[in-house]
Amino acid sequence: SYELTQPPSVSVSPGQTASISCSGDKLGDKYACWYQQKPGQSPVLIIYQDNKRPSGIPERFSGSNSGNTATLTISGTQAMDEADYYCQAWGTYVVFGGGTKLTVL
């Protein structure tokens, strides 16, 4: 079965750039998307088709996908960006990464 691997945690200082990776076999040949989930809330789609932002998602969120790795980049990270982030792709069915807890400190 297809698997996506994310680091369990990433830390970043306010105003700096955070990068969260998502690895999977030939992931670059598939579309990746990303969700943000804050405690007690439903996930929110923040990136789809590798690098597209839904309406209302701030420009500081961006994505890329090449080779075996998709990357979510948050530029000028704010305290409000502290959350869990999940990547997702379609293997032979929908697969989620294990999630990355982003800490802004």
Next chain:
Amino acid sequence: QLQLQESGPGLVKPPETLSLTCTVSGGSITSSTYYWGWIRQPPGKGLEWIGSIYYSGSTYYNPSLKSRLTISLDTSKSQFSLKLSSLTAADTAVYYCAKVSGSSGDYHMDVWGQGTSVIVSS
């Protein structure tokens, strides 16, 4: 604006069957543009895709759940439903319904319900 709302029992005994419903408002459940899906999240853990259904009734299931799972559509009520049988404690989770968009390998969930907590316990 399209909205989704899950409903169902908060507590189910093993090995009973879980039945959940998602009500769609603000949009058409019969649109050919997207799918309808179920996702769950055990306490303190990550997201797990359960399955999806197209307006035509075509279904797509997580292989690990397929033998216990049925997803159906009731267009007259603008609802889609999940039935998961032979429940165990491992099925305890928050269950989300979602609108699934995309095509040609792009498959993303752009509208989510608020989630409903299900505890499996005797």
